[in-house]
Amino acid sequence: MTARERVAGTVANYVDERTGAAAWMKKNLNKVFPDHWSFLLGEIALYSFIILLLSGTFLTFWFDPSQREVIYDGDYQPLSGLKMSAAYASTLHISFEVRGGLLMRQIHHWAALLFMVAIVVHLLRVYFTGAFRKPREFNWIIGVGLLTLGIVEGFLGYSLPDDLLSGTGVRIAEAIIQALPVVGSYLAFFAFGGAFPGEAFIPRIYTVHVLLLPGIFLALITVHLMLVWYQKHTQYPGPGRTEKNVVGYPLFPVYMAKAGGFFFIVFGVIAFLSAVASINPIWLYGPYTPGQVSAGSQPDWYMGWLDGLVRMAPPLETHAFGHTISWNILIPGLILPGIMFTGLALYPFIEAWISGDKREHHILDRPRNVPNRTAIGAMALTFTIVALLNGGNDIIATTFSLTINQMMWFSRIGILVLPPIAFVITKRICLSLQRADRDLVLHGRETGTLVRMPSGEFVEIHEPISAEKAWTLTQHEQPVPLELPATDARGLKRPGAIKNKLRNRMSRAHAVAVPKVSAQDLKEIEHH
Amino acid sequence: MFALFAIGTTFSVASATTTPSQSAFARSAAIDEGREIFLKGCSSCHGLNLEGSAVAPSLLGVGAASVDFQVGTGRMPVADLSAQIVRKRPVYNPEEVAALAEYVASLAPGPAIPTDASLNYERDGSTAEGGELFRTNCAMCHNFAAQGGALTQGKYAPTLMGVDAKYIAEAMATGPQSMPVFSDKTLTPGEKLSIIKWVKAVEAEPALGGASLGRVGPVTEGLLIWTLGIGLLIGVAVWLAMKAR
Numbered sequence: 105m106t107a108r109e110r111v112a113g114t115v116a117n118y119v120d121e122r123t124g125a126a127a128w129m130k131k132n133l134n135k136v137f138p139d140h141w142s143f144l145l146g147e148i149a150l151y152s153f154i155i156l157l158l159s160g161t162f163l164t165f166w167f168d169p170s171q172r173e174v175i176y177d178g179d180y181q182p183l184s185g186l187k188m189s190a191a192y193a194s195t196l197h198i199s200f201e202v203r204g205g206l207l208m209r210q211i212h213h214w215a216a217l218l219f220m221v222a223i224v225v226h227l228l229r230v231y232f233t234g235a236f237r238k239p240r241e242f243n244w245i246i247g248v249g250l251l252t253l254g255i256v257e258g259f260l261g262y263s264l265p266d267d268l269l270s271g272t273g274v275r276i277a278e279a280i281i282q283a284l285p286v287v288g289s290y291l292a293f294f295a296f297g298g299a300f301p302g303e304a305f306i307p308r309i310y311t312v313h314v315l316l317l318p319g320i321f322l323a324l325i326t327v328h329l330m331l332v333w334y335q336k337h338t339q340y341p342g343p344g345r346t347e348k349n350v351v352g353y354p355l356f357p358v359y360m361a362k363a364g365g366f367f368f369i370v371f372g373v374i375a376f377l378s379a380v381a382s383i384n385p386i387w388l389y390g391p392y393t394p395g396q397v398s399a400g401s402q403p404d405w406y407m408g409w410l411d412g413l414v415r416m417a418p419p420l421e422t423h424a425f426g427h428t429i430s431w432n433i434l435i436p437g438l439i440l441p442g443i444m445f446t447g448l449a450l451y452p453f454i455e456a457w458i459s460g461d462k463r464e465h466h467i468l469d470r471p472r473n474v475p476n477r478t479a480i481g482a483m484a485l486t487f488t489i490v491a492l493l494n495g496g497n498d499i500i501a502t503t504f505s506l507t508i509n510q511m512m513w514f515s516r517i518g519i520l521v522l523p524p525i526a527f528v529i530t531k532r533i534c535l536s537l538q539r540a541d542r543d544l545v546l547h548g549r550e551t552g553t554l555v556r557m558p559s560g561e562f563v564e565i566h567e568p569i570s571a572e573k574a575w576t577l578t579q580h581e582q583p584v585p586l587e588l589p590a591t592d593a594r595g596l597k598r599p600g601a602i603k604n605k606l607r608n609r610m611s612r613a614h615a616v617a618v619p620k621v622s623a624q625d626l627k628e629i630e631h632h
Numbered sequence: 633m634f635a636l637f638a639i640g641t642t643f644s645v646a647s648a649t650t651t652p653s654q655s656a657f658a659r660s661a662a663i664d665e666g667r668e669i670f671l672k673g674c675s676s677c678h679g680l681n682l683e684g685s686a687v688a689p690s691l692l693g694v695g696a697a698s699v700d701f702q703v704g705t706g707r708m709p710v711a712d713l714s715a716q717i718v719r720k721r722p723v724y725n726p727e728e729v730a731a732l733a734e735y736v737a738s739l740a741p742g743p744a745i746p747t748d749a750s751l752n753y754e755r756d757g758s759t760a761e762g763g764e765l766f767r768t769n770c771a772m773c774h775n776f777a778a779q780g781g782a783l784t785q786g787k788y789a790p791t792l793m794g795v796d797a798k799y800i801a802e803a804m805a806t807g808p809q810s811m812p813v814f815s816d817k818t819l820t821p822g823e824k825l826s827i828i829k830w831v832k833a834v835e836a837e838p839a840l841g842g843a844s845l846g847r848v849g850p851v852t853e854g855l856l857i858w859t860l861g862i863g864l865l866i867g868v869a870v871w872l873a874m875k876a877r
Contacts, residue, residue: 144869148862182759182833199840206841217857218865225862268767268776269849362872369868377861382841383853388777388834390767398771398849399781399789405854496851498782507715507786 133356138339142229144366149222150329151370152215153321159212160314166202168194169310171266171303180387188266188391191306195265195386210378216258217383218374220406223251231451231481234469235338238462241452243331246324248449253317253324255406260313262384262404266306269384271392272401274305276414283433301394338468341579343572347466400498409488412495413440416515444484458610460586472541473580475534476614482530483523490519531616538618541577544569545621546629578621586611659734666735669728673709682739687713694806695742696733701802703729705795715786716809743805750821751797753829757822762830765823769814777847778831783810793835797828 105113120126137143170190176183178193179200198205227247230236236244259277263270278300282288297304336350345351353359377383389398403411413436420431447454455477456462471478493500494515501508548566556562569577588604591597598604671680677688684690691699702708706720724732733745767776773789775781780791787810792800804824807813814824845852 139873139875141866141869141873144872145866148865148869182763182830182837184760186760186764210841214857214861217853218861221857221862222865225866268771366868366872370865373861373864373868377856378842380842381853381856382839382844384850385777385841385844385847387840388847390763390776393768396767396771398767398776399773400775400849400851402850404850405858408850408854496854499848499851501782501786502780502788505786507784508782509785 132333134354135333136350136352136354137337137359138345138350138352140340142233143337145222145226145229147363147366148370149219149226150325151367152219152222152374153325154367155215155371155374156212156219157318159208159215160318162208163198163205163212164314166194166198166205167191167264167310169264169307171301171306176391183387183390186391189306191264191266192386192391195267199387207375207378210381210383211374212261213383214377214381215374216261217404217406218370220251220254220258220404223247223254224406227251228481228485232471232478233338233340234465234474234477236452237465238452238456239335239464240331240338241456243328243335244452245449246328246331248445250321250324250328252445253320257313257317257321258404258406260309260317263309264306264313265384265386266392267386267389268392268396268398269386269389269401271301271394272397273403273407275300275394276411279433280414280437283430283437285429285434286427301392336466338466341467341470341576343575345467347464350466402496402499405492408495409491410437410441410495412491412493412497412515413437415497416491416494416512416519418516444488448484455614458586458607458614459583460611461583467579469580472534472537473617474583474614475531475538475616478534479527479531483527486526487519487523490515490522494519535616535618538620542618542621545574545577546625580620582617582620583611583615585615662731662734663738665728666731666733666738669724669732670735673723674732677710682736691736692740693742694736696737696745697743697802698806698808699733699736700729700745701799701806701808703732705799707808716788719790743802746798746801746805751801751825751828753797753825753832757825757829759826759830759833761823762826762828762833765819766827766830769819770827773811775848777834779847792831795831797832800828800831801825 116126168190172190173187174190174193176186176188176193176196178184178196180196183196195209198209200206202208230244230247259273263274263277278292278296281292281295284291292300295305295308296302297308337352339345339350339352342351390396402408414433417432417436420435422429422431469477471481494511497508497511497515500506501511548568551565551567553565554562555565586608588608589598590601590604670678670682677685678691679685679688682691703724704722704726706722707717709723710717711720722729736742737744766774766778770778773781773783774792775789778792781789783789789810801824803811804814804819804827819827845856
């Protein structure tokens with residue numbers, strides 16, 4: 105035993121005698137995780153969050169969350185002598201006078217954008233591979249919660265500097281609150297402590313932004329990861345992988361090294377972007393005053409789809425019993441997002457109800473093997489992308505020499521027409537891919553080698569695929585549609601017959617598939 | 633200080649006195665030349681007597697400033713009558729533009745071309761005040777950093793980057809196309825000069841936080857994070873998850 109090993113052993117023993125950590129560590133450091141690039145997307149979100157905590161803490165040292173009016177006398181001459189809020193002045197101070205302040209602000213903002221991107225791509229991976237199925241429904245809901253809170257947290261951060269752009273965003277948020285029938289104007293008054301903009305809003309959202317929401321994030325992320333730990337990670341199908349095992353590498357040392365390294369790479373990419381690309385140049389926006397607005401005012405991308413929905417809403421308003429209901433804000437600002445997020449959160453339960461599948465799943469689906477789910481995902485994604493594009497309709501119009509009216513009509517019609525088209529096309533593509541898989545298993549790989557037969561006929565040589573590949577392509581179960589009877593044994597109508605009929609119908613749609621290759625099929629083809 | 637003041641005063645007096653005496657003759661020559669150009673190049677739409685037609689407005693009372701802006705920036709003569717008349721390479725040289733302006737101004741009074749002395753934004757005006765006025769009066773169409781923005785039906789407010797101070801002043805005075813007129817009562821000449829000073833300051837301002845991404849707000853930022861940002865990281869993730877060969 106070398107001297108170094110002796111010292112390490114003494115230290116480890118000292119800690120173990122006091123914490124009993126050795127047994128726990130031995131068990132958990134050997135925990136196996138499957139290896140796939142798409143399993144690292146959630147990690148990008150986690151690391152962005154850590155970077156957000158660190159850079160955000162740095163910013164709080166100088167940021168003054170106050171709407172108290174000050175006269176600017178800092179380094180940035182084009183704003184010199186102007187009246188502005190202390191929040192805006194201190195953000196300018198961070199940008200121009202604090203050493204490394206502008207870089208830190210940019211790191212914080214780029215990390216926030218990346219955090220939301222990573223959450224969305226992680227969500228898409230989980231959705232399209234069916235990783236949300238039993239037993240992971242709770243974790244899916246926590247994930248949807250993190251996405252929603254991320255949007256709110258991002259928006260509050262965007263609002264804090266009190267520049268012209270963020271003030272415009274807050275004004276729209278106020279309008280959305282006011283659009284709530286009956287209680288809206290009261291709620292807006294409570295939120296702003298009086299009329300807009302008032303002096304209360306920035307200090308309030310500051311507390312929420314730096315204390316309440318990060319606390320909830322930490323709690324939810326912890327539970328999210330503990331559930332992954334406890335339920336074990338899902339894995340892609342392949343030979344040797346079953347519902348009862350996990351094939352991969354142990355946490356220590358392989359994943360410790362990979363994850364640790366990946367953290368620094370995420371940090372590196374964010375730092376690189378922050379060093380070379382400007383983000384949110386608040387000094388150009390100027391201080392917020394309600395009388396001013398800039399052309400092309402946009403929210404950050406994760407709110408862009410919401411802005412896009414509001415921008416495409418036709419001017420609908422009704423007046424009843426002394427109340428105005430602004431449907432043009434209420435529907436795109438509150439009702440549609442409400443439906444979208446509720447549907448997202450409930451999707452695992454809806455799918456389980458339709459398929460009648462109540463078993464646990466640890467092997468992921470290949471998206472093509474569940475065409476209905478994949479098509480619903482493509483439909484929702486198309487809807488959101490059309491809305492997002494319309495959120496930047498003015499920038500797109502000027503960049504590509506279109507008119508803003510063309511963009512608006514494209515979005516108004518496209519948001520209704522394109523999602524169903526995306527559904528049908530995606531479902532067809534999935535089924536075609538299933539057919540291609542079937543061909544591959546049955547007839548093997550096309551080698552490109554043509555052979556001329558004695559009779560003069562040309563045929564292409566097909567090479568059988570490996571047993572591993574054939575397993576991967578055929579291991580999945582094909583769903584069987586529910587057949588809930590409409591009448592009971594005595595021929596009487598069962599309660600809920602209409603519901604059952606609907607469920608049967610949806611279940612049939614869910615189970616549409618090209619029959620996969622069976623052992624019987626393979627035997628038959630060998631006889632040829 | 634006094635000497636400087638004296639020089640300034642004599643210079644302005646001198647230039648004020650020389651202009652009319654030198655011009656009386658030269659001006660009528662310029663008006664004649666302008667008339668020639670107008671009849672050849674402009675009258676088919678604007679009419680032989682500036683009265684306008686179905687496709688073009690009357691030019692009576694638009695003033696020299698309007699002619700200098702429209703012809704000097706190449707917007708006139710117009711190439712196509714789609715959503716908006718666009719800036720292009722000027723067809724006439726500066727002398728011809730000046731002659732045209734003289735001719736149009738000689739028929740009815742209107743805003744004059746601002747003199748160089750009145751456009752000395754490097755000496756006069758206040759950048760900060762200009763910025764405040766710009767955000768109040770101009771940013772809703774021209775964007776917070778004067779990069780331009782979209783209007784309805786394919787019209788747009790053009791970028792002000794690289795636009796001469798003279799043309800900015802003329803645009804404010806004459807209100808070309810969709811732009812409103814900012815008379816001297818709406819914005820005083822001093823305030824207009826401050827706006828120009830601020831636009832020029834923004835134009836000269838280096839990209840402080842790195843590449844500016846066009847100074848159009850969060851759209852380009854979102855585009856960058858969805859392409860380069862997540863693209864790089866997915867690339868790294870694929871590399872990390874590759875099996876050692």
